[in-house]
Amino acid sequence: MSITYLEAIREAQARALAEDPRVFIYGQDVGAFGGAFKATKNLLKEYPGRVLDSPLSEDGIVGAAIGAALEGMRPIVEMQFADFSICGFNQIVNQAATLYYRTGVPCPITVRLPSGGTEGGGPFHSQSMEAIYAHYPGLIVMTPATVEDAYSMLLEAVAIDDPVIFFEHKFLYYHLKAEKLPEVAVPCNKARVARAGRDATIVTYSAMVHEALAAAEELVSDGYQIEVVDLRTIKPLDTDTVLASVARTGRMLCVGEAWPWGGVTAEVIARVATEGFGLLDAPPQRLNAKDTPVPYHPRLWGTHRPTAQTIANATRRLLKL
Amino acid sequence: MSITYLEAIREAQARALAEDPRVFIYGQDVGAFGGAFKATKNLLKEYPGRVLDSPLSEDGIVGAAIGAALEGMRPIVEMQFADFSICGFNQIVNQAATLYYRTGVPCPITVRLPSGGTEGGGPFHSQSMEAIYAHYPGLIVMTPATVEDAYSMLLEAVAIDDPVIFFEHKFLYYHLKAEKLPEVAVPCNKARVARAGRDATIVTYSAMVHEALAAAEELVSDGYQIEVVDLRTIKPLDTDTVLASVARTGRMLCVGEAWPWGGVTAEVIARVATEGFGLLDAPPQRLNAKDTPVPYHPRLWGTHRPTAQTIANATRRLLKL
Amino acid sequence: SKKDIALYLRAFKFMLQARIAEDKLASLYRAGKIVGGVFLGKGQEALSASLGVNLRKGDVFAPLIRDQAGRLAFGDTILDTFRTYLGSALGSMRGRDGNIHRGRPQEGYYPMISHLGAMVSLVSGALMARKFRGETGMVGATCLGDGGTSTGAFHEGLNIAAVEKLPLVLVIANNQYAYSTPNTRQFACKELVDKAIGYGVQGHDVDGTSLAECMRVVGEAVESARKGGGPQIVVAKLLRLVGHGEHDDAGYIDVNLKKASVGQDCLVLAEKYILNQGFATAEEIKSWKAEISEEVESVAARVQREPLPDPEGEEWTAISTETLRESI
Amino acid sequence: SKKDIALYLRAFKFMLQARIAEDKLASLYRAGKIVGGVFLGKGQEALSASLGVNLRKGDVFAPLIRDQAGRLAFGDTILDTFRTYLGSALGSMRGRDGNIHRGRPQEGYYPMISHLGAMVSLVSGALMARKFRGETGMVGATCLGDGGTSTGAFHEGLNIAAVEKLPLVLVIANNQYAYSTPNTRQFACKELVDKAIGYGVQGHDVDGTSLAECMRVVGEAVESARKGGGPQIVVAKLLRLVGHGEHDDAGYIDVNLKKASVGQDCLVLAEKYILNQGFATAEEIKSWKAEISEEVESVAARVQREPLPDPEGEEWTAISTETLRESI
Ligand SMILES: Cc1ncc(C[n+]2csc(CCOP(=O)(O)OP(=O)(O)O)c2C)c(N)n1
Ligand SMILES: Cc1ncc(C[n+]2csc(CCOP(=O)(O)OP(=O)(O)O)c2C)c(N)n1
Ligand SMILES: [Mg+2]
Numbered sequence A, B: 001m002s003i004t005y006l007e008a009i010r011e012a013q014a015r016a017l018a019e020d021p022r023v024f025i026y027g028q029d030v031g032a033f034g035g036a037f038k039a040t041k042n043l044l045k046e047y048p049g050r051v052l053d054s055p056l057s058e059d060g061i062v063g064a065a066i067g068a069a070l071e072g073m074r075p076i077v078e079m080q081f082a083d084f085s086i087c088g089f090n091q092i093v094n095q096a097a098t099l100y101y102r103t104g105v106p107c108p109i110t111v112r113l114p115s116g117g118t119e120g121g122g123p124f125h126s127q128s129m130e131a132i133y134a135h136y137p138g139l140i141v142m143t144p145a146t147v148e149d150a151y152s153m154l155l156e157a158v159a160i161d162d163p164v165i166f167f168e169h170k171f172l173y174y175h176l177k178a179e180k181l182p183e184v185a186v187p188c189n190k191a192r193v194a195r196a197g198r199d200a201t202i203v204t205y206s207a208m209v210h211e212a213l214a215a216a217e218e219l220v221s222d223g224y225q226i227e228v229v230d231l232r233t234i235k236p237l238d239t240d241t242v243l244a245s246v247a248r249t250g251r252m253l254c255v256g257e258a259w260p261w262g263g264v265t266a267e268v269i270a271r272v273a274t275e276g277f278g279l280l281d282a283p284p285q286r287l288n289a290k291d292t293p294v295p296y297h298p299r300l301w302g303t304h305r306p307t308a309q310t311i312a313n314a315t316r317r318l319l320k321l
Numbered sequence C, D: 001s002k003k004d005i006a007l008y009l010r011a012f013k014f015m016l017q018a019r020i021a022e023d024k025l026a027s028l029y030r031a032g033k034i035v036g037g038v039f040l041g042k043g044q045e046a047l048s049a050s051l052g053v054n055l056r057k058g059d060v061f062a063p064l065i066r067d068q069a070g071r072l073a074f075g076d077t078i079l080d081t082f083r084t085y086l087g088s089a090l091g092s093m094r095g096r097d098g099n100i101h102r103g104r105p106q107e108g109y110y111p112m113i114s115h116l117g118a119m120v121s122l123v124s125g126a127l128m129a130r131k132f133r134g135e136t137g138m139v140g141a142t143c144l145g146d147g148g149t150s151t152g153a154f155h156e157g158l159n160i161a162a163v164e165k166l167p168l169v170l171v172i173a174n175n176q177y178a179y180s181t182p183n184t185r186q187f188a189c190k191e192l193v194d195k196a197i198g199y200g201v202q203g204h205d206v207d208g209t210s211l212a213e214c215m216r217v218v219g220e221a222v223e224s225a226r227k228g229g230g231p232q233i234v235v236a237k238l239l240r241l242v243g244h245g246e247h248d249d250a251g252y253i254d255v256n257l258k259k260a261s262v263g264q265d266c267l268v269l270a271e272k273y274i275l276n277q278g279f280a281t282a283e284e285i286k287s288w289k290a291e292i293s294e295e296v297e298s299v300a301a302r303v304q305r306e307p308l309p310d311p312e313g314e315e316w317t318a319i320s321t322e323t324l325r326e327s328i
């Protein structure tokens, strides 16, 4: 048996529904249809009345989830695409994210965002919005890169009392597979050394972890051993694991699929530069998507986002600095 | 005669209306009432039919401005508080900001955001949202710190073919004064050395420029000469001027009133660390607001935001590194 | 009936409390003791109180800017009102939020965020939760102004309540202005209640200056929601008798509106009504006012002696889960 | 009248063009030549064409997902349709955006963004601009689905148009589903047209399967907007006869709806009507189809030989002002 990243998300929700009567799922087409990506397939059948189709109203969907959370539920919201969560942004960052600070009452909602670029997705079905959510106080922002993390981190997200923005990468949905689901889980606030190395550290997250690993593999033939750190969760951000890796390698490249200005790569470099300046043998580098909307045509998209190839090249440049 | 930061904004709009028939102003209470802060005072009287009260509909207001821009107008949108621009965020970042890239047709709108903290403002009337706008491709993000810049940069904003997000700081509205309005203007994409120094550079923008200048003044008695760089516009960001300053001083503290994660301070440090690593004699440091909503009570607010005092202390620490 | 009279007088007393408390808040603002702003419900107490007294423990209530009367009727206190305005560390918002941004979610009393319209879907979601648990007989109420009806959040939240047939009572105070913006620049329908049919909800309109009318109509709306009649919107016509906030002289308000019946003071009318109907004597009302004034004064004095929030003592975090906190 | 017959046939030909072109797009998608998705208007051509043929140069049009027929009637071409779907560098979107996200703003033909409802206020703003310049006699049209009416953007945009009394024509295709979500989960009003009164705009409903009815009702709505009658909403009842996109088998669609009159194919009905009324002969229609098929095939072949966007040649910027560009 083998299970995909998407199936892991479906299984995590099934388990959450089974184990916690407070859990319900709300979003467009999540019911009988099973969701645009089938992440809630059969869940309505298995858990009647607990998977609800919503109107086409992101602001209302999130607001309703917050209200339900205040009354003791554990809502999981599915946005059809991360890009459309912008229409529920106000409720997330100003209502859900401020509740605990203002009142001492936590807001345990999980917002699932099918995120990131795919072929032909175009400007409005491809966005990586993690940075704008992480900028706001009061949110946990998860960006799982593996089937195991998709499963265990989603379960953790539902269990956490704080609002969690769960970025699942559409590019990983179908082709990323694992043998089985994990029994034990690494806590979501710990980064993971996805590949051990010696000569440089690539810090990244979500789908870019796999591009970075491919780049590291390619660089073996150049005689380099590249360490790859998968952040897993970008807020809170496990700076210690990053610093420990940079302490080993002395060189860091940060890679993100999002836009450059104020993205995860800027935040990571800011932390390492301020807290780990002495560990760096060379200037830290970053590689992001280009600063334009995500283009539609695969040829443009393939150049807009970082790839194993461009990551390998950036790493080679870093190694020569 | 002396003129305030707020009056400069009013004068800039009056001049834009006078010189360009394509200009009109749209927003809540901007008409006969002259706006919540009186930034459009008497403009309706002076320019009948060109200053329109809108319904309470931020998404609609921005959408309408974009449509008008497509038909050849130069709309100036006033949001009553920057915080409420979140309700028009989708139209700004997905419609206005993507238009030129997608179609080659520019979208000349200016969105004025009364921004930043004041006593008793609280979580929803105090926000500094520049980072989330700057993260998106396609926007110019201005953050004037002086009366002169408030005037000349707003005029420039209206003239620019691209959508401009204009952050005017409420804390500066009334008490910041100048003798007269500038005849010649420094282009908006050039940062400004607000105070020359030798021992360290403080990079900041908007209201924090004045806190930084006060801190620099205080540090004179410690025998330090601190350089203060006012970014003026945070996107595009004038990295060269920042690097030139760091080349002189070897030390950098970045100060922002916004939240830390992915803020202006992270972006500036990322740029200096990657492009100016060798110029740094000590790790670059940053000082931001605390990572919570902006508190209501002045005692909490005074601690939540950076002040001359905390900037001076952070600079002292930096000088000892 | 006796019961009706008792309930009417109950509502009237909350109106008095609200009016007297808010007058004091205004003077503290003028004295510079309250920073930021003070936002009063003067002229809207009858509507707000009518809603508050028709709610019960177990209901959910998300009041708005001008609902001091309804807040008190729902269980909020003058003490916590002053604590929140003055930022006392002992208030339910602990100085972190202030003025009208006040509530205790754990008691079904939701603190508004400033972004208008945002509370509608919140209350709808709370009612969905009750539905999940099979609870019936409770309602969720929230309030909005004429301006608030122009927000997308209002539209989405009300539509969700309608689709789910939730016991939502949405009270819309059409006080003729949104800040300085008159109805003519806010909407184009003849009456705001005309929106009801487009959502498939029950619509009610009422003269907001008459406590008796507000009690009757709001009472019916709440009752009908409780009985499973689905969402209800109540639109009241009235006039804001103060500025948008105490910083605002409201010079923009049309004098004809002030002179018209919509411009009457619901509190004055209610007092007249009570005397005419013989529900109470002038002396009784006088004594009520005196009692309330005394309470308000003592609360105001007490709160000003209370500890202010201590920046040092603050845990500067927006995250409840300790293991997930970080200091940046 | 002769004129009516000519206009009817004009609309019918755009329906044919749309249907034949979209069938080809679907086959290119199945052949893997188009990536992302293909979204068809099958069953909605009569409504869309009726709008398109009633617009003129100088009007503003912001079509939506299922408006291939209306787009062509407004001046879009089969060539640019295929260029945009196939991402040709020569298309108006140059491979930067694709499929239904197509337009030429400089010609009053606005490219939709995906976020539903967002185009309503855009068209309203365009009409405000015309009003500023004192232009009259033109209209702005945009389209939405039943699901789109649940967005806050729709609400705010339509309300602005109503307040400003703009010549907006908002055509709502109630095709019974939003993706898989049926009307019953989308809204609770009896008829979507019931929303008109709540905005103070004129409402029209129409049988979307009948080209004759669509021509009459949409024609009246556009006319009334042109004449200064203010915003108009037209709600058409019809059924999406394909999946939401070509990836979707639409298994969720109620078979009874398919069998009901709402489930009829407007193109088949229109063809019957033309023959019954003797507007044209079977041979003529056959030749029109042949012509169009030929054009579609040659366009499809031509576009597949056209240059693809070149990542190297691209200027990677979203800023038009050269001095304000930066590479990060
Ligand atoms: C989304 C949003 N935009 C703008 C504001 C600023 N604002 C606060 S109150 C107000 C007017 C509200 O008018 P109305 O809804 O009629 O309520 P009223 O003040 O008349 O009671 C405005 C524009 C806000 N709070 N929220
Ligand atoms: C704001 C927003 N949320 C979600 C989506 C995803 N989405 C695209 S089409 C669609 C269904 C639209 O239904 P309807 O408005 O009835 O139009 P139809 O597809 O039936 O023509 C959805 C949910 C979107 N495009 N925009
Ligand atoms: Mg009002």
Ligand SMILES: [Mg+2]
Binding pocket: D145, D146, D147, D173, D174, D175, D176, D177, D178, D179
């Ligand atoms: Mg539909």
